Amino acid sequence: MSTKPGEIIVTGPKDTDEFIKGVWAQNPVFVQVLGMCPTLAVTNTASNALVMGLATAFVLLMSNVLVSSLRHAVPKQVRIASYVAIIATFVTAVDYIIQAVSLEVHKSLGAYVSLIVVNCLILGRAEAFASKNNLKRSIYDALGMGVGFTLALLCLGVVRELLGNGTFFNLSVLPGNFQPWVIMLLPGGAFFVLALWMLLINRLKQGGPRD
């Protein structure tokens, strides 16, 4: 690694640590609380959450790859504009791909696919990580953050779908006399579920319940 004056060199952690970091220690949803718009809006079913998470992860990966490869070529003054152009490109691509795979899924995600452009998680990783690190580390970082984001969305989606609709990935799993909690499918339910998950994860991080 070439050293430039003023550059901060992180020594010690292995590249794979970047992956673990995104999934657990710095999980984008539960720890950094980034990207709340899709987290709250499209986690009403597990499958929506999964597609949204994967779409975001794909955009994150591709933009990190491009931003990291071009990091020496892009002048500082226009870096944000360049990142936004790169991110918007891959969001457009994802939008077409989802339409090609399934119109139904595209319909249920609605405007939120296009809104990945302004997901601060992606611009945040481009600016804070990919523009300062080499390609390999940026890929690990994007994979970690992407998987972390997808898992977090799934955590919300599974709970909301189960309680709000009595199903798990559209399969009926609860007994027929179960009365669905409609609130879980509404935006309010997303806040409740998110809060409970954050409570649980913060408890686990602190090493179990304290007296």
Add this chain to the structure above:
Amino acid sequence: MYRTLVGIGLICALVIVTVFEVTFPIIKVNKQRALENAIYQVLANTKSFSAYHLVGNNNLQKVTDNDTSDIYACYDANHSLIGFAIAAQGMGYQDTIALLYGYSIRSESIQGLVVLQSRETPGLGSKIESRAFLDNFNNIEIGLDAIDNERQQPLELIKNNSKTHTRQIDAITGATISSRAVVVILNRSLSFWLPIVAKQQEPIT
């Protein structure tokens, strides 16, 4: 600086064009299939259909582009006209509701309704897509010449399961606004299209 921006622009354009070229034919097939499924659902026995649009003298004319059309003539296995599938949309509780309904000119009745797009409240307004509500729209007799002015409202929204006539539509409990939106959209569309279909001069083949 400009060189970098132009370069990035070129890379981005290339990526978008490539993805578009690959996915466009698939998307087109998907859309066509979704439309076909919806049409076959609202008018049973349909074996083929073709898109029409309105031209200057209030006549219907065949078009080749399916995407922009609002009315589709449906034919049975013998290629004779059985009716029309008509797309209609309007404001719901949260966002636009897009509907497609089948009108049979043989029995002069609405045969069925599907919801193409809706973003109504999950669990309440979203029930406009449920079988129980959509079954209201099977076999509603409305004569082709029953409507002579745009103000007429062939369908009526009622509450509390007090349905006595096929033209009455049972509102969904807790989703009166969404139910009313569907009825309003249908009424507007019916009073617009039925007189046009009735006065159609050139035969539709």
